[in-house]
Amino acid sequence: MFFSIEPGGDVPIYEQIVRQVKLAVADGVLVGGQMVPSVRQLASELAINPNTIARAYQQLQTDLVLEPLRGRGMIVRRDSVSRCTKARNSLVGDAVRRVLVDALSGGMTPEDLRELFEAELRRQAELAGPNGSTK
Template sequence: MSLHIEPSSPDPIYRQIVGQVARMVAAGQCPPGTRLPSVREVAAAHAVNPMTVSKAYAQLEAQGLLERQRGKGMVVAAQAPASRSIRDRLQALAPALEEVARQAGQLGLEEGPVIEALRQRMQNENREQ
């Protein structure tokens, strides 16, 4: 359960954390009960204000993905939709795919080259991990 934060990203830090945790939970990489790094740990590790991390955790709790264990920290919620089906996870990916399709259409690009470009990106992604 390690987080990657990009301080210069257009989208805010707290949302980066929310997104990453949500996807990892959805992918089943964090079964219910998994303990998250404490607010202070994350804040120190990434040189970020604790409140920023706290805000992300609060939002994840509101979404029902995390649970607070008083005095102990946050854990992945018991009712968290762990390891959702491929179909469900594709649905989580839908907005990003939609954006690609729309932009590709406006750019007058055909299916072939776009798919090929995506394939390459995904292979790079796997190599990096």
């Protein structure tokens, strides 16, 4: 699994991992019953503290996305897709709201926003290709 971590970003690293796992489950990249990398393995791959990974995995257990498989590691819960889809929709909705507030308070009109949104949506659809996932 590929993670994109921004160490200097506004979002804590453990939360970035939580979000990306949830997005991967919602998108079907991670499926129920699939093992996730061990804490040690992921910490090594990302060059971050293992405690950060452990904290993310603990949060994902609390959020009913991951569950421990005795003696083997952590797996994606088979019933986690709908929760992860709701989490994805909430994250995207929050981001859209922040952008809209900033744009409207910055003087953009609803029509400016619609044009910008439609143009970017077309561009992203072209980048995604026929299967719908971004490249």
